[in-house]
Amino acid sequence: MNKQIPYYVMLFKSVNYALKAEKILKAEGIPHKLIPVPKQISSDCGVCLRFEEQYRIHIETNLYNKVEFEIIQQYSW
Amino acid sequence: MSEIKIVNATGLACPQPVVLAKQAIETSEQVKVIVDNETALENVNRLGTKLGCEVKSESKEGGVFEIMLTRKSGVPLPSENVNTSCDSSAAVSGPFVIVCSEDKMGRGNDELGSLLIRAFFHTIAEQAERPDIIIFYNTGVRLTVQGSEVLEDLKVLSNKGVEILVCGTCLNYFNIKEQLDVGIVSNMYDIAGTMTRASRLVSP
Numbered sequence: 633m634n635k636q637i638p639y640y641v642m643l644f645k646s647v648n649y650a651l652k653a654e655k656i657l658k659a660e661g662i663p664h665k666l667i668p669v670p671k672q673i674s675s676d677c678g679v680c681l682r683f684e685e686q687y688r689i690h691i692e693t694n695l696y697n698k699v700e701f702e703i704i705q706q707y708s709w
Numbered sequence: 710m711s712e713i714k715i716v717n718a719t720g721l722a723c724p725q726p727v728v729l730a731k732q733a734i735e736t737s738e739q740v741k742v743i744v745d746n747e748t749a750l751e752n753v754n755r756l757g758t759k760l761g762c763e764v765k766s767e768s769k770e771g772g773v774f775e776i777m778l779t780r781k782s783g784v785p786l787p788s789e790n791v792n793t794s795c796d797s798s799a800a801v802s803g804p805f806v807i808v809c810s811e812d813k814m815g816r817g818n819d820e821l822g823s824l825l826i827r828a829f830f831h832t833i834a835e836q837a838e839r840p841d842i843i844i845f846y847n848t849g850v851r852l853t854v855q856g857s858e859v860l861e862d863l864k865v866l867s868n869k870g871v872e873i874l875v876c877g878t879c880l881n882y883f884n885i886k887e888q889l890d891v892g893i894v895s896n897m898y899d900i901a902g903t904m905t906r907a908s909r910l911v912s913p
Contacts, residue, residue, distance in 0.1 A: 651824065665861075668828040679828055 803908035804841035809849035846876035854888035
């Protein structure tokens with residue numbers, strides 16, 4: 633597994649925003665995963681949502697004006 | 710890639726194989742360690758993992774094992790001393806066990822608790838040091854059935870060789886035995902026995 637696969641993480645100002653965003657994505661049936669914030673981004677004990685590139689637009693459209701968020705691209709290997 | 714350093718540790722008793730392997734990997738990017746017993750195999754494997762190396766082991770003819778340790782590029786070896794003694798070895802004293810007695814992590818707030826348990830199993834599934842066995846009982850068994858938010862992570866762990874024991878009485882109590890999707894239905898003999906012989910018992 634040496635291939636780097638890009639994915640995105642969506643960061644929130646509070647855990648409550650993460651939960652709210654997750655509820656919206658669940659209701660819409662958009663694949664995502666709640667994970668701890670990767671260590672390289674922050675050492676805080678936070679959670680974020682991980683998703684694949686193909687869902688980015690769909691996710692952003694659904695959360696726009698509902699939850700404050702920030703998206704960062706990551707690589708896993 | 711620099712050449713592979715070969716350490717022949719056959720015939721050597723613990724902790725020699727680990728000590729030699731550690732010395733070798735400090736000066737070479739890639740080391741092949743040859744050992745002739747399972748204890749040494751496990752100890753060298755564990756050393757490799759602790760040092761952040763990629764570890765691959767192969768069983769050869771005549772009870773010999775070859776372990777290939779490869780340093781990940783750009784990742785320095787941990788500067789602190791890694792214990793090479795034998796009695797700290799988990800293999801000698803019992804398995805590393807995670808016990809999950811609830812479908813949440815911690816008490817006080819259920820919404821937060823279920824968020825934390827998901828983050829917990831995601832992390833366990835990704836980290837190099839994996840448990841040998843995970844036990845689920847009481848509401849913890851809900852994590853192992855269809856629709857569970859941590860199912861994907863538990864399957865990853867199961868595929869990597871982590872044994873997953875699920876309390877049958879509990880599945881029966883919640884009437885969800887048919888929905889079990891990972892692990893094996895277990896009983897109190899196995900659960901109590903496993904917990905008794907565990908070298909480490911971690912409960913989220």
